[in-house]
Amino acid sequence: MMKNKLAKVLAIAALIPLAAYAEKPADRIDLRLWKLTLPTDQDDDGKVDEISVRALQDYSHPDFFYLDENGWLVFSAPNKAVTTANSTNTRSELRQMYRGTNTSIGTHDRKNNFALKAHKRARKFADIGGQLEATLRVLHVARNAKNPAKKPAFSVVVGQIHADKDDDQVRKGTGFGYGNEPIKIYYKKWPGHEKGSVFWTYERNLARDNPDRTDIVYPVWGNTWENPEDPGEDGIALGEVFNYNINVHNNIMYLTFRTKDPARTVSYEVDLSNNVDANGKVDEKDNPKGYSGDAMYFKAGAYNQCSARDQPGFWYPACAGTGFWETDKANGDYVAVAFGRIQLSQSVDMSRQQ
Numbered sequence: 001m002m003k004n005k006l007a008k009v010l011a012i013a014a015l016i017p018l019a020a021y022a023e024k025p026a027d028r029i030d031l032r033l034w035k036l037t038l039p040t041d042q043d044d045d046g047k048v049d050e051i052s053v054r055a056l057q058d059y060s061h062p063d064f065f066y067l068d069e070n071g072w073l074v075f076s077a078p079n080k081a082v083t084t085a086n087s088t089n090t091r092s093e094l095r096q097m098y099r100g101t102n103t104s105i106g107t108h109d110r111k112n113n114f115a116l117k118a119h120k121r122a123r124k125f126a127d128i129g130g131q132l133e134a135t136l137r138v139l140h141v142a143r144n145a146k147n148p149a150k151k152p153a154f155s156v157v158v159g160q161i162h163a164d165k166d167d168d169q170v171r172k173g174t175g176f177g178y179g180n181e182p183i184k185i186y187y188k189k190w191p192g193h194e195k196g197s198v199f200w201t202y203e204r205n206l207a208r209d210n211p212d213r214t215d216i217v218y219p220v221w222g223n224t225w226e227n228p229e230d231p232g233e234d235g236i237a238l239g240e241v242f243n244y245n246i247n248v249h250n251n252i253m254y255l256t257f258r259t260k261d262p263a264r265t266v267s268y269e270v271d272l273s274n275n276v277d278a279n280g281k282v283d284e285k286d287n288p289k290g291y292s293g294d295a296m297y298f299k300a301g302a303y304n305q306c307s308a309r310d311q312p313g314f315w316y317p318a319c320a321g322t323g324f325w326e327t328d329k330a331n332g333d334y335v336a337v338a339f340g341r342i343q344l345s346q347s348v349d350m351s352r353q354q
Helices: 002-013 167-172 325-331
Strands: 034-037 065-067 073-078 091-096 130-140 155-163 183-188 197-203 215-221 242-249 252-258 266-271 296-304 334-345
Touching: 073 296, 073 325, 130 155, 130 296, 155 242, 155 334, 183 242, 215 266, 296 334, 325 334
Parallel strands: none
Antiparallel strands: 034 091, 065 073, 073 091, 073 334, 091 296, 130 242, 130 334, 155 183, 155 296, 183 197, 197 215, 242 252, 252 266
């Protein structure tokens, strides 16, 4: 019943304009447990601008965070702009904030993040596991890259779980606190292809200087990032609506990806507290305890993977960009994603529904 209902919603969501839509994003999507990071530095402090939970309730940005004519929330990010300290990629992206407007709780405090049941202090966190569901359509991905063969070129991350960076854990050698990502959901479309691909990655939970720390990729629709072939009918077109659900219950991450066609539903299940991968095989190079010692949080929006940096390394496709939004938008050197739904909730035990 629920699957059929969702299929109908996905089929009509992008086709029927709203007679009247809200003036600001928080009127359409519940943003009470999110803060926003933008690809801007309006106060010239050398850091990206962040919009707090409180301020976000009345906030919009005409270029990077706004409602379109159908009332969908659009996130945009150019290839070249200010970035966060540990990244070369720009973003217009939400970060989960369990604390809401209670700033007496720090961003990195346990009460502002969730953990797996396997965590030794799981009950001290805001929640054990959690769930993020989103319905979206990718509007645009960057088109120009000097190093197009590098995997992140022409792609955007539309949802993720991020582990919290904890220098104290790293210093103590606990095996956690590296700030890695147990899931990132990608959309990638090569220039000239009619359709793009959706896939997700799991990052081995290892130190940043560990050569085995890498992203393991899993297909959803179309190809994964190392395949330059046109995905054809197996892919997802720009503007095509799809839905993802990330449900972390106890230690298990349940993933469900849907389009308007129920036959295209794709599911995965992986235990995040060990080193058994999503195909059921032991990954001897991964942390044997997975992410069982980390604090985590959800993110959603447009995290542009087409870095403008030009240097050796996996992550640097040297995508084009001037740093001037109007010019870069006209040249196609940006990403844009529209969300009709972003919803946080408590986890659900999927083992009882299978």
